[in-house]
Amino acid sequence: MRQFLLLSILAYVLLIVGLAALERGWVVLALPLIAHLVASQLRGPDVPRLAARRSLSSARAPQGARVSVQLTVTNEGADTPMVAIRDLLPPLAALEEGATSVVGALPRGASLTLDYVVSGERGDYVWRGAEVTVSDPLGIAARRLVLPALNHLLIVPGSQALRHVEIRPQRTHGFAGPIPARQGGPGVEFYGVREYQRGDPLRWINWRASARHPRALFTNEFEQERTADVGLILDGRQRHDIRRGEQSLLEHSVRATAALAEAFLNDGNRVGLLIYGWFLDWTFPGYGKVQRERILRALARARASESVVFESLDRLPARFFPARSQLVLISALCPEDLPFLTRLRAQGYQLLVVSPDPVSFEAGAFAPSREVELAARLARLERRALLGTLRRTGAVVVDWPVDQPLERALAQATGRVPQLLRTISAGGMT
Amino acid sequence: MIRIAQTLAVLGLTAALAGAFALGRHPAEALLAAAIGGIGLLSSQRRIAPPGAWTGRLIDLLFILSTAGAAWGIWRGLSPATMLLATVLALAAWDLAHFGQRLESAGRVEGRASLERGHLAQLAAASGAGLLLGLLALYLHVRLTLATGLLLGLVAVLALSRALFLARRQGS
Numbered sequence: 027m028r029q030f031l032l033l034s035i036l037a038y039v040l041l042i043v044g045l046a047a048l049e050r051g052w053v054v055l056a057l058p059l060i061a062h063l064v065a066s067q068l069r070g071p072d073v074p075r076l077a078a079r080r081s082l083s084s085a086r087a088p089q090g091a092r093v094s095v096q097l098t099v100t101n102e103g104a105d106t107p108m109v110a111i112r113d114l115l116p117p118l119a120a121l122e123e124g125a126t127s128v129v130g131a132l133p134r135g136a137s138l139t140l141d142y143v144v145s146g147e148r149g150d151y152v153w154r155g156a157e158v159t160v161s162d163p164l165g166i167a168a169r170r171l172v173l174p175a176l177n178h179l180l181i182v183p184g185s186q187a188l189r190h191v192e193i194r195p196q197r198t199h200g201f202a203g204p205i206p207a208r209q210g211g212p213g214v215e216f217y218g219v220r221e222y223q224r225g226d227p228l229r230w231i232n233w234r235a236s237a238r239h240p241r242a243l244f245t246n247e248f249e250q251e252r253t254a255d256v257g258l259i260l261d262g263r264q265r266h267d268i269r270r271g272e273q274s275l276l277e278h279s280v281r282a283t284a285a286l287a288e289a290f291l292n293d294g295n296r297v298g299l300l301i302y303g304w305f306l307d308w309t310f311p312g313y314g315k316v317q318r319e320r321i322l323r324a325l326a327r328a329r330a331s332e333s334v335v336f337e338s339l340d341r342l343p344a345r346f347f348p349a350r351s352q353l354v355l356i357s358a359l360c361p362e363d364l365p366f367l368t369r370l371r372a373q374g375y376q377l378l379v380v381s382p383d384p385v386s387f388e389a390g391a392f393a394p395s396r397e398v399e400l401a402a403r404l405a406r407l408e409r410r411a412l413l414g415t416l417r418r419t420g421a422v423v424v425d426w427p428v429d430q431p432l433e434r435a436l437a438q439a440t441g442r443v444p445q446l447l448r449t450i451s452a453g454g455m456t
Numbered sequence: 457m458i459r460i461a462q463t464l465a466v467l468g469l470t471a472a473l474a475g476a477f478a479l480g481r482h483p484a485e486a487l488l489a490a491a492i493g494g495i496g497l498l499s500s501q502r503r504i505a506p507p508g509a510w511t512g513r514l515i516d517l518l519f520i521l522s523t524a525g526a527a528w529g530i531w532r533g534l535s536p537a538t539m540l541l542a543t544v545l546a547l548a549a550w551d552l553a554h555f556g557q558r559l560e561s562a563g564r565v566e567g568r569a570s571l572e573r574g575h576l577a578q579l580a581a582a583s584g585a586g587l588l589l590g591l592l593a594l595y596l597h598v599r600l601t602l603a604t605g606l607l608l609g610l611v612a613v614l615a616l617s618r619a620l621f622l623a624r625r626q627g628s
Contacts, residue, residue: 029554032516034619036523041612051530051539054593055523058544058586062551065582067622107574110562125563131571138566163578165555167622 030066030166033059066166074160075103076132078173080113080153085177089148089184092122097140097156099132099173106132110159111140114172116151116179119144144179148280150327151179182322183277185284188433190293192440195254195352195376203253203294210247217249253294255311257347258283258321260328261357262303263337267330268358268384270391276330278382278428279356285432286354286380287321299324302342304331339366350374358384361412368419377421378440382428385409390429457572458556459500465549466496472542473525476534485528492521496549500556515553522546540590544583551579 037059044052076099083094097113112127124142132138144151155175161168190204198205210217219232222243235244260283267276283299290297291314298311299321309324311317335341339362347353353375357363371377389402413423424439426432470493477486496518499511523546526539555575559565600608 028516030619030622032519034616036520038612038616040523040527049530050593051536052527054536054540054590055526055530055543057589057593058540058547058583059523061586061589062547062582063619065578065585108571110558127561127563128566129559129562129564129571130566131574140564163574164551164582165558165575166551 030063030168033063033166037063062164063166066162066164073103074101074106074109074158074169074171076101076109076158076160076171076173078156078158078175080156080175080177082177082179084179086180086182089181090145091181092143092145093179094141094143095153095177097175098137099139099156099158100137101132101134103134105134106160107163108161108165109138110161111138112157112159113140113142114153114155114157115144116146116153118149119146119151119179146179146181148181148183148277148326148328151181153177153179180323180326182326183280183284185281185288186432188285188289188436191286191289191378191436193254193256193290193352193354193376193378195256196350196374197348198252198254199296201253201294202251204251205254205293205295206249206251209250211250213248213250215249217247219244220247221245253296255348255351256290256295256297257311257351257353258287258290258297258299259342259353259355259357260299260301260325261339261355262301262307262328262330264303264330264332265360266358266384268388270387273387274330275358275382275384275387275428276328278387279358280325280328282380282382282426282432283356284322284325286356287325288318290354291315291318297321298347300342300346301325301328302336302339303329304333304336306336306343308346339363342366344370344373344375347375350376352376352378354378354380356380356382358382359409359412359416361408364412364415367416367421371419371421377419378424379416379421380424380426380432380436381413382426383409386427386429457569457576458552458559461576462500462549462552462556463497465545465552466493466500469493469496469522469542469545469549472538472545473522473529476529476538476542477532480529480532480534482532485525485532489525492518492525496522500549500553511557515550515557519546519550522549536594537591540587540594544587544590547586548579548583 037056040052040056040059044050044056078097078099080095080097087093095113097111099111108129109132110127110129115121115126122143122145124140126140126142128138128140130138153175155172157170157172159168159170194206196208206215210220219235222231222245226245230245232244232246236242260279262276267274269275287297287299294313296311296313297317299309301307301324307324307328309320312320353370355367355377357379359379359381367377367379385402385405389398392398413425417423422440424435426435470490473489474486474493477489499514499518523543526543526546529539530536559568559571565571
């Protein structure tokens with residue numbers, strides 16, 4: 027296009043100035059340019075009839091995986107002397123191998139194929155089309171068009187496997203599972219003693235209690251283990267997404283959420299997910315592998331964003347979650363969140379807060395100095411006070427330094443470690 | 457192949473322009489033409505001028521300067537045939553430079569040899585036709601009446617409107 031314009035302008039300037047100045051030589055100089063223009067138009071491209079088809083080796087891939095892409099452009103019209111094809115990569119996709127553009131001749135019925143490999147961070151990648159420039163052999167007259175070829179690639183977050191997460195909601199389902207149901211019946215953990223009823227296994231009889239009451243027999247009861255409703259809440263507010271170079275605290279939160287979802291679903295629980303950020307991204311509760319896929323897809327799209335409406339947790343609709351169910355909040359936390367979390371506890375929700383430690387994460391970004399150390403210490407004190415207040419409401423709080431495995435932090439906070447040891451472990455660094 | 461042809465075109469252009477100015481005792485213009493040729497030769501080296509927006513603009517600028525140089529040469533009374541030859545060579549060098557850039561900026565070139573051959577053949581035909589037309593115009597004298605002149609002017613206006621239409625169509 028630019029070449030065509032330049033030639034036209036030069037030719038006309040020479041012609042007009044030559045005529046005006048009555049200088050034959052200048053008019054003559056315009057003739058090769060005009061011949062060039064005419065030659066390009068004689069074999070100029072017609073309306074091209076091209077079709078693009080793209081295929082991906084996988085429509086869903088884990089983070090860090092390489093995905094092969096093949097784009098084929100077929101000429102369904104007349105011969106095209108020269109065509110340049112450029113695949114329009116999604117903005118954040120990284121080209122690992124191969125080329126995304128090709129130049130060549132495309133006779134009628136022939137195809138040009140582009141093969142390349144991409145990778146990317148967690149997210150939803152969309153290929154909308156391929157840019158094609160068809161031109162005459164001289165490349166002066168060109169037509170540019172975008173051929174539609176829609177493809178999606180979902181890169182889901184990677185997660186570490188968690189064996190079992192100890193939770194204890196007030197309400198459970200009727201199905202057998204790993205969660206203590208606060209009801210006597212068949213189980214493993216001792217729950218209480220009741221009077222013998224016909225049909226009770228003999229090995230359940232509590233002989234010591236029965237010996238004290240000669241006229242009665244007593245049977246041991248065990249705590250039933252059931253499945254439960256678990257609501258995962260991922261805090262996607264911008265204020266909590268602290269960045270350290272290329273790393274983001276939200277990425278750790280997303281991976282933790284994926285790991286927790288997988289662990290709860292593996293235990294047979296019904297799990298839902300709410301991403302709280304720019305809007306409420308709600309994944310309706312469900313069971314099994316299909317639900318795992320839904321949650322991973324939602325997490326793949328999670329982005330840190332700021333919204334005036336969802337600036338504080340007050341707008342979080344607790345009614346999305348069944349009453350007295352288990353809620354798991356994954357958030358770096360700030361003091362303004364405390365009243366809402368206290369209210370959730372008062373409404374009967376069991377609350378597990380997994381809090382990636384923003385202080386140690388951010389402190390790692392600075393060169394060690396006395397000032398940084400002092401600031402980090404102050405911030406840690408403030409955070410410790412906040413988490414302490416939250417623990418006093420009855421919530422289980424996991425203070426997770428993200429450079430450590432989540433499983434260890436969860437085991438420390440939720441495992442059956444004696445309270446004294448847990449206190450020492452939590453306060454041991456002071 | 458393209459690079460060799462481009463280099464030859466630039467050398468020919470420089471020789472024609474600078475030689476004509478030097479022989480016509482215009483040393484300043486001759487030096488300027490040699491400088492333009494030198495920059496043109498440097499810009500044909502991919503390592504010095506990789507494909508990109510600024511290289512494309514430089515190629516355009518050199519082409520405009522060369523054509524302007526040829527027009528100036530005619531104004532200063534140099535041989536119109538030599539200046540015509542310089543313009544044709546400048547056009548060829550400019551065309552080849554843009555073609556080379558298109559190939560270099562693509563990730564892959566399918567059938568490079570046949571593309572280059574096809575382009576060179578087209579360029580030779582177009583440039584040859586342009587040169588021939590120019591020479592005919594130089595050595596054929598036709599006396600025009602006012603009406604014929606007006607008619608030719610009308611044809612020029614129509615051709616301009618057609619060119620603009622084509623340019624707009626390509627842009628869309």
